[in-house]
Amino acid sequence: MEKYVIRGGKPLVGDVNIGGAKNAAVAILPATILAGGKCLIENLPCISDVMASLQILSELGASIRMVSRSTYEIDTSHLDSTEVSNELSRQMRASYYFLGALLGRFGSGQVAMPGGCNLGPRPIDQHLKAFTAFGAEDSVEYGQIHVRSEHLVGGHVFFDTVSVGATMNAMLAAVLAEGTTILENVAREPHIVDLANFLNMMGADVHGAGTDVIKIHGVKEMHGCNYSIIPDQIEAGSYMVAAAITKGDITLHNVIPKHMEPITAKLRAAGCEVEEFDDALRIRRTGELKPLKLKTMPHPGFPTDMQPLMTALLTLAKGTSIVTEGIWENRFRYVDELIHMGANIQVDGQVAVIEGVKVLHPAPLRATDLRAGAAMVMAALAANGVSEVDETIHIERGYENIVEKLQALGADIRRVEIPANAVSRAI
């Protein structure tokens, strides 16, 4: 196991390249199953969720060739299994996309209950509702979810709640189903549009992604293609927070400024200057941080995955901020770690009231999940002195080369191996 040792208090300055979007990549990789052929996928982020997805594909029988660090050729012509192994299913949330893709191509798929960040209950009833509307049956036994259908047909689904995962899984299952599918009350995140574009490049007929109704005409077969994944909105937003919290000046490359708008608007309101270019953004802060009111919502609202990072930032704003979590029941578990650093935060249910403090103090910190972990790194970069962040395995599910990227911006951060005997003593 590893921890990050961070000596904070330095403004971060320079340029950073943003990788491909985790939440697009983890749906696009299972979607290659539908091609039954060769896909060349570019701009894949080098993160553990992507490595696990590639490993699942390989275990199902796909042949995989690494072309470069961020480009892989995946040939799904000859798969010989429709069951995803337990260990890999549980490593990440997005293993549920293998259900939709395997059902779509083979009429059967099995995965164990997916893992991912612990943000409170994470049901998959809306995924199963869509599969049922397409004529599939499901069973959940001994922690295994199995979906199957003799003959998949298009259907009309009105989702009870706006769900990224259910929208994408329904798309995966519907593209090869016979007839027309209409999905209403769907999610509109940039990764939904990216998946639709990828499916269409493979020969699918998907319309309306990015609005709240998606229409799909089932096609008889699909084929391989070359595709480049969109940049990661949340990784980019995290480096924007790094500039804001350290009074730095960072230019982010390989971003889509339009995707960043909900985050850019809030950071400007907090007193940062943000300049937009074609595929780059420059953010700097020279003055005081202003307090904010923000509520997380489905796209185009403020993304929940940025919530812990913004809360960390607002601990240093001059005045009272109110952050409301509108998506997840329990996404403030990390707040105690910030309180150990001297932050003044009161949480009541899904609302956090943050009284800004002048400084954060260094402390031993725990990455309770992926974005909470990133928030700890940001807080540690702002604190004068040495902090340590443990359980970095969560962070590396979603941030490629975070240590190296921060070092290149001038941060004093290093990865340190925790000796196995120290880990077993702590357990």
Ligand SMILES: CC(=O)N[C@H]1[C@@H](OP(=O)(O)OP(=O)(O)OC[C@H]2O[C@@H](n3ccc(=O)[nH]c3=O)[C@H](O)[C@@H]2O)O[C@H](CO)[C@@H](O)[C@@H]1O
């Ligand atoms: C791999 C991935 O892309 N993860 C993202 C995805 O998670 P994920 O796809 O799991 O999140 P959803 O959009 O599905 O969840 C949104 C809300 O809907 C509820 N719900 C969801 C599905 C369902 O069948 N029933 C149900 O009630 C959830 O409990 C939650 O309250 O979108 C979330 C919301 O933007 C992000 O925080 C995650 O980073």
Ligand SMILES: C=C(OP(=O)(O)O)C(=O)O
């Ligand atoms: C919650 C997240 O990821 P996952 O859904 O993969 O757990 C996230 O990316 O912030």
